[in-house]
Amino acid sequence: MTSIREEMWTNRAILFNFAISDLKVRYRNSILGVLWSIIEPLLMLSVLYFVFSTMFKFDIPNFPIYLLLGIIIYNCFKNGTSFALNSLTNRSALITQIYFPRSIPAISSAITASIMLAIEVGILLIFMIAFQFVPPITILLLPLVLGLQFMFVVGVCLPLSVLNVKFKDTEFIWNVVVHAGFFLTPIFYQFDMLPEFVQNILQFSPMVQILTMAHHVVLYGLLPPINSILYAVGSISVLTIIGYLIFRKYQAQMVEEM
């Protein structure tokens, strides 16, 4: 793990070069360009807001902000991992011709998603002003929560990038996981609305805990519950270690499959 951190530092120029070029390639030939990274979550927000405030009549305080916070945080996870899936295959010419650390495309996918998240947090702040919501002082802890999420996203991106070279199924399976995760994460509902036995299972999901912590620091003005911190750090560490081991096993032979 320390080797990955050192690799990231020595190769930071490449990492950012990839992250920026990913953004450029992603929005090339589109008229609205980077604006899409703002429009997309806003469209999601309006659909979900309409469905859950008028049809289901959910009564969550500051619902638009609650919803947008969940959408952008989950989007970061969704975007980072889906960029990572094809991060190696999209660069097959580069990878078969030049050696560079194979972790870079996956990590830069996580960085690309984080840059998009940073833009979306800006939108969230605009929303707060529009709804005259004064954020509590604990919002200053949000970067720490997002830092933890970044670790989690990197930990998932690494194995996804190499597995998708070897098994094309990875992409299809992962799309289902991401879809299911959207409904199994308290984005448009509150976690304690769920039956207790479901809560007991879902509490091991890193995204559930990250979102719970984000709700606490941004909306409730409370420190994240100690349980959330323990579960999040625990599950993220385990997943990241497993992810790293999978990555290490496949990273060298992956080139021969291209």
Added chain:
Amino acid sequence: MSEYAIRVKSVSKNFKIHHEKRDSVFESMTGFFQKQKHSEILQALDNISFDVKNGEIFGIIGPNGGGKSTLLRIISKIYSPDSGSVDVQGKIIPILALGLGFHPEFTAITNIYQSSILLGFKKETIDTRIKEIIKFAELEKFADTKVKNFSSGMLMRLAFATSVFVDPDILIFDEVLAVGDENFQKKCAKTILSFKERGKAIVFVSHNMGLVREYADRVMFLNKGKAQTIGSPDDVIAAYGDFCRERDKISNVSNE
């Protein structure tokens, strides 16, 4: 700095050849229960050892499928050897195909930056040399064109110019210089010789025996993954010539 730029010690590499490639988990699972084997082992390199000194031009010749490209990929760290070791002193630039892993959607300039940064060079270094690179590649009019619109000659010129101006310690070519026109080939040859004079190592694969005889200091003849001979160009080219005549004789006999 040590005398050797590259030391290859008893490197072997096997490839699994899938006759029916299993790409999905389902196929892997069903294939697991099938009795007949769908793959065989191809020994691409078998116990290869050689050194390349600083200031030396090292040629590799041999028939197709002899392991030449695999060897270059292992020296460039793209493949990892199954056994043995490769020790490389200094920065290395491999030109293994047309381009240096160029992205078709990026312009020539963006690609120069991306490839050289990936090869371990600083952005500032490239800033000072970018104009010379474009000029050397004779691509002044196309610096801002996406490389997907480039001809193979243009791609090769861009790759060669980039590799030369970022000034690596070791240059590796896999049979790509033949793409350029005569004028550019002369320019390449001149540059490669000046590299050699400055004590840099060059490894190249070629089927053009005239070129090998003219430029290489030492040559290796690689066949079926084994190093048949390593030595002076004349000796090794003669050995390769014998091999080719022998092979033709056998195929003629079998044809009759």
